[in-house]
Amino acid sequence: MLTSAIGHNPLLFGHDERSGIIAVESVGHFIRLFFRTAGRVHFHDEPFQPFILVGDPALVSGCRVPCAVRQLAGDGFFRCQLLFDSWNDCLTARDFLVTKTGKGYSAPDAPYLFLPDLSHQYMLASGITLFKGLEFTELRCLALDIETACAEGYGFSNPERQEDRIISVALKDSHGEETVLRGDRLTEPELLQALNGAIQRCDPDVITGHNIFRFDLEYIGRRAQMHGIHLTWGRNGSPPHVTPHARWNLAEKTLEYPRWDIYGRHIVDTYFLVQLYDVAGRNLESHGLKAVARHFGIAAEDRTYLEGADISAAFKNDPEQLFSYNLDDVRETLSLFRLLGYPWFLQSRIFPYSFQNCIIRGNATRINSLFLREYLHRGHAIPARTPAANAFEGGYAESSLQGVIGPVVHCDVASLYPSLMLAYRLAPSRDTLGLFLPMLAELRRFRLTAKQLARDSEEESERYYYDALQQVFKVLINSFYGYLGAALHNFSDPAAAAEVTRLGRVTIRNMIDLLVSEGAVPVEVDTDGIYFRPPDGCATEGAELELVGRISQGLPEGIDVELDGRYRSMFAYKTKNYALQDYTGRIIIKGSALRSRSLEPYLREFMRDVVESLLAGRGEMAGRLFDQYVARLRSHTLDATWVARSETLNESPESYKEKIRSGKRNRSAAFEIARASDRPFRAGDRVSYYVSGSGRDATAYEQCRPVDAFDPAHPNINVLYYIQKLRHVQKRFEPFLPKEPTLFDL
Secondary structure, eight states: OOGGGGOOOOHHHHHHOOOEEEEEEEETTEEEEEETTTTTEEEEEEEEOOOOEEOOOGGGGGSSEEEEEEOBSSSSSEEEEEEEESHHHHHHHHHHHHHHHSSTTTTTTTSOOOOOOHHHHHHHHHHOTTTTTGGGGOOEEEEEEEEEETTTOOSSTTTTSSEEEEEEEEEETTTTTTTEEETTTTTTHHHHHHHHHHHHOOOOOOETTTTTTIIIIHHHHHHHHTTTOOOSTTTTTTOOEEEEEEEEEEEEEEEEEEEEEEETOEEEEEHHHEEEEEEEHHSSSSSSSSHHHHHHHHHHTTTTOGGGGGGGHHHHHHHHHHHHHHHHHHHHHHHHHHHHHHHHHHHHHSSSHHHHHHHHHHHHHHHHHHHHHHHTTTTOOBBBOOOOOOOOOOOOEEEEEEEEEEEEEEEETTTTTHHHHHTTTOOOOOOTTOOOHHHHHHHHHHHHHHHHHHHHHOOOHHHHHHHHHHHHHHHHHHHHHHHHHHHSSSSSOHHHHHHHHHHHHHHHHHHHHHHHTTTEEEEETTTEEEEEEETOOSSSHHHHHHHHHHHTTTSSOOOOOEEEEEEEEEEETTTEEEEEEEETTTTTEEEEHHHHTTTTTHHHHHHHHHHHHHTTTHHHHHHHHHHHHHHHHSSSSSHHHHHHHEEEOSSSSHHHHHHHHHHHSSHHHHHHHHHSSOOOOOOEEEEEEEEBBBOTTTTHHEEEEEGGGGTTTTTOBBBHHHHHHHHHHHHGGGGGGOOOOGGGGG
16 A cells, blocks of 8 residues: 555654554643554643744743743754643743743744644654554444524525534444434433433444534534533543634635634545545536545445435425435545545654644644654754745646647656656755755655556555545645745745746756657647647657657656657647547547636536537537537526536625625626525635526626525526627637638628
């Protein structure tokens, strides 16, 4: 298995080799370590002194709590580690420093370094990480999903509404046991007490669910509070600790959610895992459980499906159908966790964070923690955070040709930026202990091993497994470059990052020159790879492999070019937006201009149909599609979901309302729907709506309606508005369609 591919490298895994640790928690003046050994859980307590790093211990002069001072070697800014007897003393010192310096601990120029997670501090200082010596299958996991009733006249179940309630709780653990707590046999208080008992009996290391933070757990918590029931879910019988307004930043998105922490356990939301997977792949049409399960092939053929609006009725009229549906949800959730959770389980062996926190911490933050851990282990001073730097030029990208081209080959440099950093020994100048490159080399080797296993896997599920693994580690090792250019971290170096991108542009241009000299024609160029039309007489796999091999030999040692794909045809639309058809007929579409999830489904389908026609050499068919889609839009059976637009709220509805009031932003249909809904919306939620009324120039925010309010018996979809949008999309493709003959052509 891949878990043994690296071995124990202290730079990556920490210096404490103890195995079987599944959780780290505080207890009084001690840290409690939970171990799983031969399937049983036991714990061990250890003393620990929490710490704050400063440049000069005089900074805490006047603070009333005692502390010891550990002097760190070297010239880094943080040369002193203040050690406190308790977490409360450490927090008191933190508050003192905030007041004295006028800088919060998260301020980039704070003259002290405080880490607000006690378990993280302990793992940094001790070199302990989770799950060493354990296989992923040895974790005890419990998937949880609830179904709720909604009072008549409302569109969404609300835990604050007395007449709404939990009507079913499905549980499935990793040992195969399945349970449904039925609301037709138990009152809601009895159901919640039964859930307490089920969690204690299972004693899971991980509780998982799909969108569990923003729905299931919050709903359970509100209903338990309403009934005065304590949720004794912790390994010590304690209730969950809830942070109501936690925020998770991922790429360009921010998700607001109520975070739950359960003593001695981890909560892993598979919705978060799906988001992380899709950052790299961008190939999921939806992040909902059912769509994702179908995408990965883990949905059972006979699984039960129910629309949200039908759940209350099913509970009254066909409860067995509801409970079957609920159970299918947890089966898919556990399968999804097994598929996408493994890379993060493995990363929890590396980074000094809990499993739950490892998933939500940014790549640069986690990389920084490896430096902090090793520098503290060696008793070495740590640099101050890197100040913000001026922007520098990024990777090379261009679209040399447009239209339909074929055949096409894709070659790329395996991990271009990491390869350049290793080949040219580019590392942060403030890393005086020289940790950066050895860590990068090990992680790169691991990623390439996973990538090869994904290629070699014959089983589809196994291929997804290793592909998910290599994608996460691809993002991680590429983030070593991102870490170099990032401000606010202790060892970043924007000048080194700029040199990496410069060498990247040089490398790609050299590849282009080598390809042209061989008679190939570059089509699409992007950062680390090139799509090209091979020379005449070279359109066989063997000849293409030989060509790519010659290109690789023409580059510096350590920069390896691979044949990453070969295609019958390619539709090059514009830079970073293209479609490919391989030799099996499978079509791959890349770029938001051709497949954005925010577009209405009918427009995505229209563009895909046009692209498929172009790739197949049937451009004349593409020209007729417009009329076919207009006919469908005018039909009396038009479904609102086909024309509905789905958007992610990038801020809270309250923030939107305030910005509208102060004139800082324009009105938005999605936010207007959220404000009018009886459902509590947050930043990161998706809203689906359609435009009603008449008139092709309708204003969406004035005439928007939620999809679940559409009544097929009284359709009010603005057909002219949607035909006009279709016409705008059609015009994008006109330059690529066959020209209609004119009198001059006859």
